[in-house]
Amino acid sequence: xxxxxxxxxxxxxxxxxxxxxxxxxxxxxxxxxxxxxxxxxxxxxxxxxxxxxxxxxxxxxxxxxxxxxxxxxxxxxxxxxxxxxxxxxxxxxxxxxxxxxxxxxxxxxxxxxxxxxxxxxxxxxxxxxxxxxxxxxxxxxxxxxxxxxxxxxxxxxxxxxxxxxxxxxxxxxxxxxxxxxxxxxxxxxxxxxxxxxxxxxxxxxxxxxxxxxxxxxxxxxxxxxxxxxxxxxxxxxxxxxxxxxxxxxxxxxxxxxxxxxxx
Numbered sequence: 001x002x003x004x005x006x007x008x009x010x011x012x013x014x015x016x017x018x019x020x021x022x023x024x025x026x027x028x029x030x031x032x033x034x035x036x037x038x039x040x041x042x043x044x045x046x047x048x049x050x051x052x053x054x055x056x057x058x059x060x061x062x063x064x065x066x067x068x069x070x071x072x073x074x075x076x077x078x079x080x081x082x083x084x085x086x087x088x089x090x091x092x093x094x095x096x097x098x099x100x101x102x103x104x105x106x107x108x109x110x111x112x113x114x115x116x117x118x119x120x121x122x123x124x125x126x127x128x129x130x131x132x133x134x135x136x137x138x139x140x141x142x143x144x145x146x147x148x149x150x151x152x153x154x155x156x157x158x159x160x161x162x163x164x165x166x167x168x169x170x171x172x173x174x175x176x177x178x179x180x181x182x183x184x185x186x187x188x189x190x191x192x193x194x195x196x197x198x199x200x201x202x203x204x205x206x207x208x209x210x211x212x213x214x215x216x217x218x219x220x221x222x223x224x225x226x227x228x229x230x231x232x233x234x235x236x237x238x239x240x241x242x243x244x245x246x247x248x249x250x251x252x253x254x255x256x257x258x259x260x261x262x263x
Contacts, residue, residue: 007028007031007033007087007088007138007221008087008136009033009040009085009086009087009088009136009137010034010035010036010059010083010085010087010088011024011025011028011033011034011035011036011086011087011088011089011090012034012035012036012037012038012076012079012080012084012086012088012089012090012127012222013025013028013036013037013038013090013092013174014038014039014067014076014090014091014092014093014119014120014123015038015039015092015093015094016035016037016045016048016092017036017037017039017040017041017044017045017048018041018044018192019190019192019210020092020142020187020190020192020210020213020214021037021090021092021093022048022257023040023210023211023213023214024090024092024140024214025037025048025052025060026052027214027215027218028088028090029055029056029058029060030056032058033058033087033088034058034059034061034085035052035058035059035060035061036051036060036061036062036063036083036086037049037061037062037063038062038063038065038067038076038093039062039065039093040064040065040066042062042064043160044063045062045064046203048247049061051064063075063076063079063159063177067093067114067115067119067164067250068111068114068115068119073119073122073123076123077122077123077126078126080123080126080127080130081085081126081129081130083130084130084134084226086127086130086137087131087134087136087137087138088137088138088140089124089127089137089139089140090140090142091119091120091121091123091124091139091142091164092140092142093115093119093120094115094142095111095112095115095116096117096154096157097109097112097114097154097156097157098153098154098157099143099154100154101154101155104154104156104202109156112156112157112160113156114158116157116160116161116163117160117164120141120164121168122166124139124171127139128171128175128180131175131178131179131180132175132178132180135178135179135180136179136180137179137180137181138180138181138182138183138221139168139175139180139181139182139183140172140183140185140217140221141164141167141168141182141183141184141185142164142185142187143161143162143164143165143168143184143185143186144157144158144161144163144186144187145186145187145188145229145231146158146161147159147161147162147164147165147186148186150162155252160187162170164184164187165184165227168182168183168184168226168227169184169226169227181221181224182226183217183220183221183225183226183227183228184226184227184228185217185220185228185230186227186228186229187208187213187217187230187231188206188208188229188230188231189206189207190207190208190209190210190213190250191207191208191209191210191211197263208230208231212230213230215228216228216230216231227233
């Protein structure tokens with residue numbers, strides 16, 4: 001665990017009209033950060049922005065954008081490139097397609113990959129360029145614990161979240177020398193609209209309220225974590241998984257096939 005650099009600058013939060021995005025906006029506003037809130041639903045986003053202005057006194061701007069549409073994504077990307085006030089990016093926008101992959105609409109799966117993987121990649125890299133120049137900044141990518149147990153979920157969804165984890169790990173290595181921080185947050189089942197009524201059928205001991213999840217994620221950020229799993233009691237479990245993965249590294253690429261494959 002590293003010693004974290006204090007958060008600074010305005011925060012751009014995607015998917016900010018409901019759920020996890022709203023709570024991130026609230027918590028960052030209460031820490032004194034001005035906000036740029038991005039979402040598709042103008043009425044809900046305007047309501048969130050007005051409430052936060054009144055309750056916290058920070059400056060709150062709104063950007064109406066559908067990140068599945070290239071023009072909208074590029075507009076947000078351009079703002080991240082050019083707005084030097086921005087010191088925090090919360091890549092929260094995401095969608096879920098549930099059920100069997102073979103029964104799913106391929107267009108729906110493609111749209112999910114666009115929003116869950118392509119959009120956060122482009123936005124993170126756009127923000128990173130400015131953060132490198134200013135030698136400060138924080139990137140937060142909202143992934144999911146489904147990435148760690150893909151056998152139990154739609155593999156395209158869990159795959160998109162696994163991508164965010166590996167992207168965050170590699171990006172932190174690239175950005176650390178420039179004073180830029182990266183965090184990947186892996187929520188478990190959280191009471192948000194993304195899963196619809198399905199959350200009501202989950203065992204209550206598995207379901208976390210969104211306020212508690214975001215507060216835990218921000219506590220992990222304050223503690224300097226790269227990977228934050230809000231419900232994981234013992235971080236040594238994640239450390240053991242990482243150690244096992246890195247233990248294999250010297251043997252993952254050799255000039256001879258393993259003996260069990262040779263005849």
